[in-house]
Amino acid sequence: DAGVTQSPTHLIKTRGQQVTLRCSPISGHKSVSWYQQVLGQGPQFIFQYYEKEERGRGNFPDRFSARQFPNYSSELNVNALLLGDSALYLCASSRRLGEETQYFGPGTRLLVL
Amino acid sequence: QKEVEQDPGPLSVPEGAIVSLNCTYSNSAFQYFMWYRQYSRKGPELLMYTYSSGNKEDGRFTAQVDKSSKYISLFIRDSQPSDSATYLCAMISNTGNQFYFGTGTSLTVIP
Numbered sequence: 001d002a003g004v005t006q007s008p009t010h011l012i013k014t015r016g017q018q019v020t021l022r023c024s025p026i027s028g029h030k031s032v033s034w035y036q037q038v039l040g041q042g043p044q045f046i047f048q049y050y051e052k053e054e055r056g057r058g059n060f061p062d063r064f065s066a067r068q069f070p071n072y073s074s075e076l077n078v079n080a081l082l083l084g085d086s087a088l089y090l091c092a093s094s095r096r097l098g099e100e101t102q103y104f105g106p107g108t109r110l111l112v113l
Numbered sequence: 114q115k116e117v118e119q120d121p122g123p124l125s126v127p128e129g130a131i132v133s134l135n136c137t138y139s140n141s142a143f144q145y146f147m148w149y150r151q152y153s154r155k156g157p158e159l160l161m162y163t164y165s166s167g168n169k170e171d172g173r174f175t176a177q178v179d180k181s182s183k184y185i186s187l188f189i190r191d192s193q194p195s196d197s198a199t200y201l202c203a204m205i206s207n208t209g210n211q212f213y214f215g216t217g218t219s220l221t222v223i224p
Contacts, residue, residue, distance in 0.1 A: 004156075033212070040121070042201050042214030043157070056210035090156055098210060100145035100164065104156035 002026070004093050004105035012111045013081050021076045021108045025093030031055075032074040033102060034066055035090040043090055049074055050097040078110075086112045116140055119202055119215025128224050132189040136202035136215045139183065144207040146178050148187045151199045151217065160200075161187070192222045 005024045013019050025032050031050040035043035048056035049068035068074045072093075078085055088109050092102040119136045126132055134148075145164045149157035161176045163169045169176045177186040185204075189196055199217040 033210075035212075035214075040216070042117075042119070042203075042216045043212075045211045045213075048210045050210075058211065088154075092212075098205070098207070100147065100162050100205060101159060102212060103159060104149075106156045109154070 004091055004103055006089075006091050006105040006108050008108060009106065010109045010111075012113065014113050015081055015083060017081050017112075018077065018079045019081060019110060021078075021089050021091075021110075023074045023076070023091030023093075023105060025072050025074070025091075026103055029093035029095050029103075030072055031094045031097050031099070032068055032072065033092045033094075034074070034076045035092065036060070037088040037090055037107070039087075046076070048097075055097055081112045083112050086110060114139055116213040117202060117204060117215045120218055121216050123219040123221065125221045125223060126192055128192060128194060128222055130192050130222070132192050132196070132220060132222075134187040134189075134200050134202075134218050134220070136185050137183055138185070138204055138213075140204075140206065140213075141180075141183065142206040143204040143213070145205045146176070146185050147203040147205075147212075148174075148176055149201040149203060149214075150196075151201060153198075157201055192220075194222045194224050197221045 033048040034046040045058035047066045088107040147162040148160045151157040175188040202215040
């Protein structure tokens with residue numbers, strides 16, 4: 001089975017722009033979580049979606065939003081980009097909500113200039 | 114105080130050494146404990162998970178949890194150069210939806 005896939009792999013944007021990142025979970029997985037990983041730090045939780053509903057939100061501003069589609073894929077949107085949004089954005093999937101095992105994708109590396 | 118504390122290292126050991134990686138946590142509600150390995154510019158890869166105090170072994174890796182001390186460890190025996198990576202601890206409560214990660218410990222195994 002294919003693992004978690006994310007697109008694009010790399011992205012360069014300028015301040016003030018908007019970006020959309022995409023994630024496809026492992027087949028059979030219904031929960032998708034998004035994380036931001038700044039260089040030298042561990043992943044920071046942004047959102048969790050399960051069955052197309054938001055089930056958790058981390059301490060991120062309203063510029064960050066996400067959604068999950070009927071096929072369980074997900075998008076993360078970030079508006080009004082700031083330099084500090086430069087990071088590796090990781091998507092993780094699990095079979096169900098609250099499951100102790102999450103499987104991560106390779107991430108999308110975003111650079112904001 | 115952070116939910117999860119992890120020494121960032123870096124840690125450098127000779128090939129064949131036993132490596133000990135550690136995390137402490139403050140939230141007694143955490144019930145599940147995971148260790149991830151992350152190679153440079155890649156996503157984290159799940160190594161092991163456990164939910165009870167005590168030891169869990171998988172090949173050269175042993176995960177240890179001490180809930181009374183809020184302390185978890187990962188031991189790597191006979192370390193190999195291919196083990197060179199950043200190791201992240203993560204934990205979640207049995208009712209929560211959010212994983213809490215440590216900052217990661219950078220490990221280099223020298224041939």
